[in-house]
Each structure stands twice: as C-alpha cells, then as structure tokens.
Amino acid sequence: MSRTILVTPGDGVGPEVMTEALRVLDWLADHRGLDLVREEALVGGAAIDAEGAAISPQTVARAKAADAVLFGSVGGPKWDGKGFDNRPEIAILTLRKELGLFANLRPAMVYDPLVDASSLKPDVIRGLDIMIVRESTGGVYFGEPRGIETLANGVRRGVNTEVYDTLEIERVARVAFELAQTRGQRLCSVEKANVMESGLLWREHVTSLAGDYPDVTLSHMYADNCAMQLARNPRQFDVIVTGNLFGDLLSDLASMLTGSLGMLPSATLGAPDASGRRPSLYEPIHGSAPDIAGQGIANPLAQILSTAMMLRYSLDRAADAEIVERAVVKALERGARTRDLGGTLTTRQMGDAVLAALG
Numbered sequence: 001m002s003r004t005i006l007v008t009p010g011d012g013v014g015p016e017v018m019t020e021a022l023r024v025l026d027w028l029a030d031h032r033g034l035d036l037v038r039e040e041a042l043v044g045g046a047a048i049d050a051e052g053a054a055i056s057p058q059t060v061a062r063a064k065a066a067d068a069v070l071f072g073s074v075g076g077p078k079w080d081g082k083g084f085d086n087r088p089e090i091a092i093l094t095l096r097k098e099l100g101l102f103a104n105l106r107p108a109m110v111y112d113p114l115v116d117a118s119s120l121k122p123d124v125i126r127g128l129d130i131m132i133v134r135e136s137t138g139g140v141y142f143g144e145p146r147g148i149e150t151l152a153n154g155v156r157r158g159v160n161t162e163v164y165d166t167l168e169i170e171r172v173a174r175v176a177f178e179l180a181q182t183r184g185q186r187l188c189s190v191e192k193a194n195v196m197e198s199g200l201l202w203r204e205h206v207t208s209l210a211g212d213y214p215d216v217t218l219s220h221m222y223a224d225n226c227a228m229q230l231a232r233n234p235r236q237f238d239v240i241v242t243g244n245l246f247g248d249l250l251s252d253l254a255s256m257l258t259g260s261l262g263m264l265p266s267a268t269l270g271a272p273d274a275s276g277r278r279p280s281l282y283e284p285i286h287g288s289a290p291d292i293a294g295q296g297i298a299n300p301l302a303q304i305l306s307t308a309m310m311l312r313y314s315l316d317r318a319a320d321a322e323i324v325e326r327a328v329v330k331a332l333e334r335g336a337r338t339r340d341l342g343g344t345l346t347t348r349q350m351g352d353a354v355l356a357a358l359g
C-alpha cells in the first residue's frame with residue numbers, strides 16, 4: 001500500500017539536508033520496494049516570502065491528510081523583523097498544535113566513532129542512549145492568558161502562562177512509560193514541583209500512573225537538578241519525561257553531550273485514531289543554521305536519522321529504519337565527517353557516504 005508523506009524543506013540548511021534524506025528514501029524505493037508518495041510544501045520563511053504566512057491553511061490540511069510530515073528547519077535573520085505574529089517558527093508550532101502532536105521524542109545517542117567529538121570526557125558519555133519525551137502542545141508555549149499589555153501607569157507587562165491539566169500530563173506520561181518498557185525500564189519525570197503548582201500536579205499525576213507499569217522504575221527530579229545531572233552523569237538516565245519549556249532546554253543540552261547538534265533526529269507523535277493511524281512529524285533537532293546556509297557544508301545525518309524514525313514509527317518499515325541507521329554508523333566508522341564533526345566533507349559527500357554504506 002502506498003503511503004503519503006508531506007516534505008517541508010524549510011529555510012537555511014533545511015533544503016540542503018532534506019535533499020540528502022530524500023536520496024536515502026529514493027534508495028529504499030529502488031532497493032527495498034518502499035512505496036511512498038512525496039508531496040512538498042513551503043513552511044517558515046520560505047512560505048512567508050511566497051505565500052505571506054509561515055504556514056498556510058492548505059499546508060496544514062495536507063499535513064493532516066499525510067501519513068507523516070518530514071520537516072526541515074525554519075527561520076533566519078531575513079525574517080527577524082517581520083513581527084511576532086509573522087515569524088517562521090509559527091510553522092512548527094502550528095503543526096504541533098493543529099495535528100495534536102503532543103509527544104516530542106528526542107533521543108540523544110553517542111555513536112562510538114564520535115565519542116571524542118563531545119566536549120565531555122569519553123568516559124562520561126560512551127554508550128550514552130537517552131530519550132527525552134517532551135510535551136509539545138501545552139505548557140507555557142500555548143497557555144492563556146498571554147500577551148504584552150500596557151498598564152494604567154504606562155508600565156508594559158509581558159505575560160505567559162504555564163498550565164497543564166491531568167489529561168495532558170497523562171497522555172504524554174503514558175507514551176514515556178511505554179517507551180521505557182521497550183528500553184531500560186527507567187523513567188525520570190522532570191518538573192519544578194518545589195516552585196510551580198503545575199509541576200506539583202505533574203508529579204502527583206505521573207506518580208498515580210506508575211502502578212500501570214510495574215516493570216518501570218519511576219523517579220522524579222527538579223528541572224534545574226536534571227540539567228546539572230545531564231552534564232555530570234548523563235548515563236544515569238534512560239527515558240526523561242517533561243513539559244514543553246523544560247524539554248526544549250534539556251533536549252538542547254542532551255544533544256550537545258553527543259558532540260554535535262547535527263546528529264540528532266526527533267519524532268513528534270499525536271494520539272492514534274480508531275484505525276490506529278497516528279499524526280506524526282519528523283525533524284532534526286538542529287535549526288536552520290543561517291550562518292552556514294547555502295554553503296553545502298551542513299551535516300545531513302540528523303535529517304537522515306529523522307527519516308529513519310519516520311520509517312519506524314509511521315510507515316511500518318522498522319527493518320528499513322535499521323538499515324538506514326546502520327548505514328549512518330558505518331559511514332561514521334569509515335571516517336565520514338562533516339565540519340561540525342571535525343571533518344571536511346560537504347553535505348552531498350556525507351549523503352554519498354551514507355548511500356555507499358547502504359550498499
């Protein structure tokens with residue numbers, strides 16, 4: 001059965017690394033019978049320029065209809081002055097919200113050939129394999145009230161609201177518990193229950209679900225301590241579940257433990273419908289990297305590994321996902337390195353190295 005994906009290359013290095021990911025999909029079509037219809041849409045700054053908004057309602061509708069969205073990255077200095085309501089980032093925030101993509105899975109793995117690329121000592125990060133499950137449709141990113149207001153005395157005030165209800169906490173926690181069951185059976189829930197009521201509710205409610213997962217050991221940590229522990233001894237973690245803002249911060253930190261932001265993929269999943277179909281979006285953790293855009297030197301591995309996650313979680317192609325992931329490791333073992341990894345390969349040459357490793 002043929003499946004449809006919506007490809008949104010985005011801005012900056014987005015289209016450059018997406019090209020390499022699509023070559024991997026082409027290889028799978030030629031050699032493994034992958035039957036995929038690929039649609040394409042503009043998002044972010046590219047869509048602001050061509051369509052007047054970071055994402056059009058038509059693109060949102062096409063994303064909803066697709067089996068998965070393969071997302072590039074958005075943003076860049078060119079669109080910085082366009083105003084808060086017309087910024088490229090609205091594209092990804094709208095897709096998360098409109099498609100109900102509440103569980104953002106952000107793995108941080110250290111590949112053995114790259115153990116020296118991290119700024120942390122090899123002994124601290126060798127074999128690292130953690131999964132951050134970041135809630136991605138709630139919290140302070142979307143809470144009301146929000147805005148900038150001017151008080152009677154002329155003072156201006158910016159307002160955002162951190163809010164979580166038990167339904168939101170429960171559905172993301174269950175995703176994290178289930179993932180922990182398939183991995184190291186350890187789940188660490190992260191909030192600021194010592195300061196925030198939303199964090200206290202988060203802790204109480206996650207705790208109340210633990211009985212459904214007797215094989216998983218649940219622990220709790222304050223977000224500030226978690227940041228410190230990630231830098232001190234990251235291998236103590238298996239799965240981390242946390243809210244939107246803390247997850248944003250902690251996943252950037254975790255990704256840098258691995259040596260390069262250019263390596264890490266992510267998947268964002270919604271709730272399965274009655275037929276088991278689940279809205280989903282796949283994107284690299286890195287941004288659009290305007291400083292190196294257009295030079296053809298960005299590392300395409302995060303986009304390629306995001307594509308592997310898509311094969312596994314949305315397209316029932318786990319074997320293909322493994323083939324791609326193994327090819328990435330093989331390319332690294334053979335010494336393939338883009339600049340972020342201390343090498344000299346271009347984006348295209350790194351794509352070539354993965355294709356060569358595919359066989």
Ligand code: IPM
Pocket residue numbers: 089092093248
């Ligand atoms: C991320 C990014 C986004 C976020 C931005 C681009 C809106 O930092 O996916 O981590 O804050 O969620």
Ligand code: MG
Pocket residue numbers: 248249252
């Ligand atoms: Mg971020």
